[in-house]
Amino acid sequence: MRTIKNKPEILAPAGTLEKLKVAINYGADAVYIGGEAYGLRSRAGNFSFDQMKQGVAYANAHHAKIYVAANIVAHEGDVAGAGAFFRKLRDIGISAVIVSDPSLIEIAITQAPGLPVHLSTQASTTNYAALNFWQQVGLERVVLAREVGIAEIKEMRRHTNVQLEAFIHGAMCIGYSGRCVLSNHLSLRDANRGGCAQNCRWKYDLFEMPHPGVKQSQLKNGEAFSMSAVDLAMIQHIPDLVEAGVNSFKIEGRMKSIHYVSTVANVYRQAVDSYCADPDHYVLKPEWVDELWKVAQREMSTGFYYGTPTADDELFGKRRKRPHYSFVGEVLGYDEQRHLAIIQQRNNFGVGDQIEFYGPHFTHSQQKVTRLWDRDNDILYRAPDAMMICKVPVTHPVKAGDMIRKQRV
Structure with a gap:
């Protein structure tokens, strides 16, 4: 039986320490985060050095890696202190830094030796000559431009041995490689900083x-014009990505919820493991695709992987498909004697709602909420208060860390 020896890495986003732990628990081999400087997500929950230390400790305990995005396009004065920043990342135990600006690349290589450097997608790498150039500079991995197709990736792999990372899921920027x-x-806010x-x-x-x-x-059909792209989803094309030689499958979304991170990491973990274990008998499971729709914000497409996107890959008119679930809570514990789940609420739910529990390794169970108590065992009909602790009788065993969705009516 043929197997895939070099299994691609599942690389998930994390805007907070909580999301980092959830991503790893739900199957990510590595997580990328932002620090408090040099990154492109100033509104994300960026990590302090102390939080990075906690994240690295958690990752090490679970055989995972942590990468830090420092991928701004630097203007004059923006690189001040970068050497000390990169050395701190190295000393904390960060596995690599993701950079796009040549000045920051040079600083990372010369002033923080021993810290691996990955080239950001912001650098728009679209050919193997560029890949070989960056490898000669000293980079061990390149995050490919989102405009690269499967056929181009295969050609790149034939002419280079640098590690290739590619986006497989999440929001797509209308700007070329995000620039x-x-x-x-329009807003006096620099997207590249x-x-x-x-x-x-x-x-x-x-x-x-x-x-x-x-x-x-002047729009005859009455539909306002948008430059908004649909989201990327390559769940149906895992074999193509693996066989093309992609080393790391990257999920977009450092500003997304733990519902999104847990669901998407969980799905791609199942698909990659299944294909690599037995590629000749691999079958795409419909439930994997259905699961992704439960956290989808927009329609989904394959982006540039199989040709240039068309108007169907833009958001016009009514949505072609909508998600039907909302995230309502996380399981903190399970009382085996009374068959009760102890839950931390994240969104309003209550008696009569149809809910679904899901956990790592793609475990699922569905039921209706028949009774509900608060932490003091007082009867509730709704759990309306954010982060409140409540108890629900369950029909199947659950575990701490399992998530809960509510089916929308």
Whole structure:
């Protein structure tokens, strides 16, 4: 039986220490985070050095890795203190730093020797000559441009042995490899220095103004124009990615919830493990695809992997498919004697709601909430208060760390 020896890494996002632990618990081999400087997600829950230490300790205990994104496009003065920052990452035990700006790459290599450097997708690497150049500079991995197709990745792999990382799931930026200037000009927030206002997600219209104060839309179908791309989902094409030689499967979403991180990491863990264990008899399971739709914010497509995206890969008109679940809580413990789940609430739920428990290794169970108590055993009908502790009788055993969704009516 043929197996895949070099199993691709599942690389998940984490905007907080909680999300980091959830990602690892739900199957991620590695997690990428941001520090308090040099990153492109200023609004994400970026990590202090102390939080990084805690994250590295947790990752080490679970045989996982932590990467730090320091991928800004640096202006004058932006690189001050970068050498000390990178040395601190190295000494904490960070597995690699993800960089796009050549000045920061040089600083990381020369002033923090021993800290592996990965090239960010922001650098728009689209050919093997560029890959070999970056390898000669001293980088061990390149995050490919999102505009690269499967056929191009295969050609790259034939001509280079540098590690290849590619996005497989999550939001896609309308700017080439994420290098956008819309936010700079429309919101005075530099997207390439961590301040993206996501102007591409706004609705736009085209107007004629025949008279002062008179505004007439020129869009005949009445649908406002958008530059908003659908999301990427490569769950149906895991064999192509593996056989093309991608070393790391990257999931987008450092600002997403633990519901998203746990679900997406869980699904791709199952798919990658299944394919690598027996590629000749691999079967895509419909429940994997269905699971991803439970956390989808937009429609999904394969991006540039199989050709140039069309209008179908943009968000126009009514959504073609909507998620039908909302995240309502996390299991803190399980009372085996009374068959009770102790839950930390994250969204309003109560008696009569249809809920679903899910956990690592793709465990699932569904039931209706028949009774509900607070932590003091007082009867409840709803659990409306954020982060409150409550108890629910369950029909199947659950474990601490399992998540709970509520089916929308």
